[in-house]
Amino acid sequence: MSLHDPRYKARIAGHLAKYPDKRSAVMPLLYIAQEAYGWVSPRGIQEVAEICEMDPTQVKSIAGFYTMYSEREKGRYWLHVCTDLPCALNGADTFYRDLREYLGVEDGGTSADGLFTVEHVMCLAACDKAPMLQCNFRYMESLDMEKMKAWIEDRRAELQAAGQGQGS
Amino acid sequence: MRLLLRGRDIPDLHRLSVYQANGGYEGLKKALTMKPAEVIDEVKASGLRGRGGAGFPAGVKWSFIPQDEPIKYVAVNADESETGTFKDREIMEGNPHQMLEGALICAWAIQATAVYIYLRGEFWDIGDLLDGCIADAAAAGFAGKDILGSGWSCPVYTHLGAGAYICGEESAMLSSLEGVLGQPRVRPPFPAQKGGGLYREATVVNNVETLTNVPWILTEGADAFRAIGTEQSAGTKVFCVSGHVPRPGNYELPLGTPFRELLVDHAGCDPDNIKAILPSGGSGPIVPGTDEVLDTPLSYEAMQGLGTILGSASIIVMDNSVDMTWVASRVTKFFKHESCGKCTPCREGTYWLDKVLDRILEGEGRPEDVQLIDNVAKNMAGTTLCALGDFAANPIIHTISNFPDDFNAHVQPKPEEEQPAARPARGGRRRRASA
Numbered sequence: 001m002s003l004h005d006p007r008y009k010a011r012i013a014g015h016l017a018k019y020p021d022k023r024s025a026v027m028p029l030l031y032i033a034q035e036a037y038g039w040v041s042p043r044g045i046q047e048v049a050e051i052c053e054m055d056p057t058q059v060k061s062i063a064g065f066y067t068m069y070s071e072r073e074k075g076r077y078w079l080h081v082c083t084d085l086p087c088a089l090n091g092a093d094t095f096y097r098d099l100r101e102y103l104g105v106e107d108g109g110t111s112a113d114g115l116f117t118v119e120h121v122m123c124l125a126a127c128d129k130a131p132m133l134q135c136n137f138r139y140m141e142s143l144d145m146e147k148m149k150a151w152i153e154d155r156r157a158e159l160q161a162a163g164q165g166q167g168s
Numbered sequence: 169m170r171l172l173l174r175g176r177d178i179p180d181l182h183r184l185s186v187y188q189a190n191g192g193y194e195g196l197k198k199a200l201t202m203k204p205a206e207v208i209d210e211v212k213a214s215g216l217r218g219r220g221g222a223g224f225p226a227g228v229k230w231s232f233i234p235q236d237e238p239i240k241y242v243a244v245n246a247d248e249s250e251t252g253t254f255k256d257r258e259i260m261e262g263n264p265h266q267m268l269e270g271a272l273i274c275a276w277a278i279q280a281t282a283v284y285i286y287l288r289g290e291f292w293d294i295g296d297l298l299d300g301c302i303a304d305a306a307a308a309g310f311a312g313k314d315i316l317g318s319g320w321s322c323p324v325y326t327h328l329g330a331g332a333y334i335c336g337e338e339s340a341m342l343s344s345l346e347g348v349l350g351q352p353r354v355r356p357p358f359p360a361q362k363g364g365g366l367y368r369e370a371t372v373v374n375n376v377e378t379l380t381n382v383p384w385i386l387t388e389g390a391d392a393f394r395a396i397g398t399e400q401s402a403g404t405k406v407f408c409v410s411g412h413v414p415r416p417g418n419y420e421l422p423l424g425t426p427f428r429e430l431l432v433d434h435a436g437c438d439p440d441n442i443k444a445i446l447p448s449g450g451s452g453p454i455v456p457g458t459d460e461v462l463d464t465p466l467s468y469e470a471m472q473g474l475g476t477i478l479g480s481a482s483i484i485v486m487d488n489s490v491d492m493t494w495v496a497s498r499v500t501k502f503f504k505h506e507s508c509g510k511c512t513p514c515r516e517g518t519y520w521l522d523k524v525l526d527r528i529l530e531g532e533g534r535p536e537d538v539q540l541i542d543n544v545a546k547n548m549a550g551t552t553l554c555a556l557g558d559f560a561a562n563p564i565i566h567t568i569s570n571f572p573d574d575f576n577a578h579v580q581p582k583p584e585e586e587q588p589a590a591r592p593a594r595g596g597r598r599r600r601a602s603a
Contacts, residue, residue, distance in 0.1 A: 018325040020367060023347035027330055052347065065349050065508075066330030068289045085450065085498045086252045086410035086484050122333065122502050123449075124290055125254040127410035127484075128417045137292045 001036040003047040008032055012051065026052045026062055030069050040069045067121065068137070074117035075110045077155060080134045083120040086127035095131035096120055098145045102152070115155060169396065171384045171404050172377060173420045175262020182297060184304040187265040193310050195383030199273045200318050204235070207277040211382060213390035215402035220245055220336075220375030221448065221479040223401075223468045226382075232360035233278040233370045241371040242275045243345065243359075244285040244379060246294075247329055247336035250449035251502055252482035255406040256376035258418050260294050263380065264301045268324060270379030272311060273386060275322045278372055282323050286341050289330040298326050333506035337554045338373040340508065342366045351510045352554035375480075377406060397423035401467035405481050409435045412442075412487040424470070428462040430483070437485055444486045444571070447471060448479025450499040451559035453566040454492075457485075476566075492571040493578055496541075496563050497525040503560035514557040517548040521564060533579040542568050 003012065015028040029051060033044030040063045049056040063069040070078075081096045100118060103111040110117040126132045129141035140151075170177060180186045187193070199207050212227030233240055244267070248256040260267055271283050287295050302324045306312035313321045327345055334340045335350040338359055344350030345366060357364030365371025381403055385393045394402045401423035407430055410416045414436035421430060427445070431437040442457030447466075453476040455461045464470050471478040486495065504518035524541050527533050545564035548557045568575055 018327070019347075021346065024327075024345060026347040027344070028328065030330070031328065054347070061349060062347070066289070066332050068331035084251050084502055085446075085495065088498055089411045089484070089486065089490070121331075122505055123249060123251040123253070125248050125257045125288070127252050127254055127408065127482075130410070134290055137290055139293075 087130035090130035195386035219377035270382035449482040492574040499563035
């Protein structure tokens with residue numbers, strides 16, 4: 001799905017209208033590119049560069065500077081687990097280790113069914129609700145492995161019911 | 169007394185009608201009947217200080233803006249990323265219009281041409297919420313074109329960051345908004361000066377919590393605000409309490425409330441089981457959980473007297489089981505990850521501190537390693553363009569000076585009868601190392 005697809009037209013125009021300089025729209029447009037391609041692909045970078053009237057190298061350096069843009073393909077669900085000090089004081093390290101074991105992945109890895117990519121991240125401003133994570137940038141808080149297992153199996157069941165489960 | 173976390177007391181306060189039914193936008197209406205300079209004087213007189221960490225008087229900052237410039241901006245710092253900080257999130261989720269109103273009053277006071285709200289990228293849902301609030305406020309005449317018939321126009325926009333702590337630093341935040349790498353700039357010129365702000369125009373950068381205080385100051389008056397808190401620290405503060413705490417969360421209390429009241433009475437901590445406190449997230453100097461510390465008022469001036477800072481008041485509590493070497497390592501990993509790479513002392517210093525701390529925690533440390541990391545940290549402090557270099561040095565310098573035994577225990581071989589096994593990373597229950 002290209003950024004030139006009509007479905008993105010209004011959103012892109014809305015972002016460009018916010019700023020006196022097209023270049024300022026590079027960050028919101030990178031999010032749209034990530035949504036369109038599932039990751040910040042070279043084609044996405046090229047398209048953002050054209051719209052913002054920037055050099056693709058500059059766009060790529062912006063994409064690389066921030067942790068929320070992924071320059072590699074990931075699973076459908078991005079699980080960003082906070083292991084920073086306040087969460088770690090409340091069991092985040094054990095939680096993160098158990099979650100990886102359950103999914104059979106290393107830090108930054110994607111589960112064999114291609115659904116879940118897990119990585120540890122820095123403070124997410126939810127220190128009073130540790131252990132916690134963000135899934136596709138939405139908060140999931142006050143977690144334990146029982147809750148996580150149920151949630152993971154629900155996602156798997158959902159996709160199987162939709163007929164696009166294993167290996168999608 | 170809640171001036172800010174009113175969302176807890178009033179359901180649906182994020183709705184414009186509910187906010188207005190509870191006095192919402194009366195501060196803006198009053199401000200528009202005043203001259204901009206009078207608004208600045210009122211905020212100056214209130215003694216409101218910046219809640220993002222530096223504690224700079226807000227009204228004084230506004231007064232630096234040159235009035236005759238045709239283009240001026242307000243940039244709201246909603247990048248809340250300091251370890252242990254989660255106050256701006258609750259303020260914006262529960263009471264978003266009050267923050268918007270405060271930003272608009274600031275905009276009137278400096279005659280700004282636009283307001284940008286820079287949210288950390290992970291506040292995706294808050295961005296959507298604020299976009300809705302902005303649209304509602306504009307439809308009611310409080311934002312956008314010809315605000316309340318005054319002839320003054322000021323649109324408000326949200327902008328999402330994308331996961332970089334450094335963008336909470338004001339000059340890096342402005343660079344990020346401009347679409348260049350979010351790295352700090354050389355100052356002067358400062359953001360409030362022509363040449364130093366957003367798109368090189370004069371810009372006020374204020375934290376969410378700072379601006380959320382402003383409508384109350386306008387409606388109730390500077391004197392009423394000064395009546396809360398201490399002489400040098402007026403008003404309330406939202407304290408974020410996390411770590412080894414029975415009742416973690418945000419607590420809005422008058423500035424000057426003692427640590428003991430916050431941590432023991434409100435958050436439920438056992439005063440005999442507090443080994444250490446980080447009063448300002450990862451960035452401020454750590455203090456031991458002694459009676460002297462617990463009896464210290466949480467004010468800008470008293471915290472300075474304690475050798476630390478109030479900062480953003482993100483208070484992380486650690487009980488007696490915690491190994492301070494592990495704490496130093498964990499906080500260092502944060503700063504290593506978040507160093508933007510521009511200044512050599514910070515980029516290289518955090519890298520080497522992390523490496524040596526890993527070595528120490530793995531039991532491979534040498535006795536001289538403690539002195540080594542202390543030296544590295546002291547050589548980082550004061551040598552970088554922004555405060556991140558100092559912040560990264562603090563967890564080393566102050567954990568070593570307050571808890572030297574925790575470090576030495578890792579690097580000095582002990583007879584087997586005293587220390588039967590290599591200690592795990594977090595250590596077992598230990599007595600307070602210094603008290």
